[in-house]
Amino acid sequence: MMHQWGYEDHNGPEVWHDLFPLANGDRQSPINIITRDAIYDPSLQPLQVNYDHDSAKVVINTGHTFTMEFDDGDDTSVLRGGPFIGSYRLRQFHFHWGSSDGHGSEHKVDGMDYAAELHIVHWNSEKFSSFVEAACAPDGLAVLGVFLKIGEPNRYIERITDTFGAIRSKGKQSPFTNFDPSCLLPASMDFWTYPGSLTVPPLLESVTWVVLKEPISISHEQLARFRSLLFTKDTAEIEACCMKSNHRPVQPLKNRKVRASFL
């Protein structure tokens, strides 16, 4: 039985079901988005993203990724529209990546991997009173997924990688203020949407996924810095290991349809 879940052979996605039976559930994420099977839905509204840079608070090395956390005490920073009824409050964003640039995204498009994937996490503040409560409900969470492809350096990601010196090892955190995550969104807000789950344990089936079609850029060097973070606390006796890869493989679509906001 695994001790603490992770991304290695002894504690990775292939054995998560030992401790987290939802791993074999009916609405697991990520998935491979087969574009010809996506159904154009004209009733989907345009996405409305209203974030306030003052909501940004702290960046944390969680030991599985690094997370930028926001003040979600009120509806200052929210996501509306798309498939959503009501407004979803911004909670945090984080990334997933691979051991090399050729793979690392969690969702795939027609079997194609991107180098990394950004997840901007929100919770339904009209129906629930906290993120944790919402995380247990089928319509509780909304995650905006953005693909990253290798190209020009991204000046906004530079602001994030500049904090890495202070959060090298698991549990470290550092102030991260004055940041509006809309700067990480591509020009087009065309998206696919489907009912899914958290892509890490506890794998709760509470996420309405909205995956943007257009990727943003990150440079090879910037992505290499992501892998320099450590999964472990920096104590001498534990051989500190680099955060090389933290993406879950795609899961069975089962009885789900993917809808597209565009023709």
Ligand SMILES: CCCCCOc1ccc(S(N)(=O)=O)cc1
């Ligand atoms: C009940 C506590 C859950 C804490 C973990 O929260 C998460 C975990 C994963 C994702 S992800 N990769 O699916 O965007 C979003 C939020």
Ligand SMILES: [Zn+2]
């Ligand atoms: Zn994620």
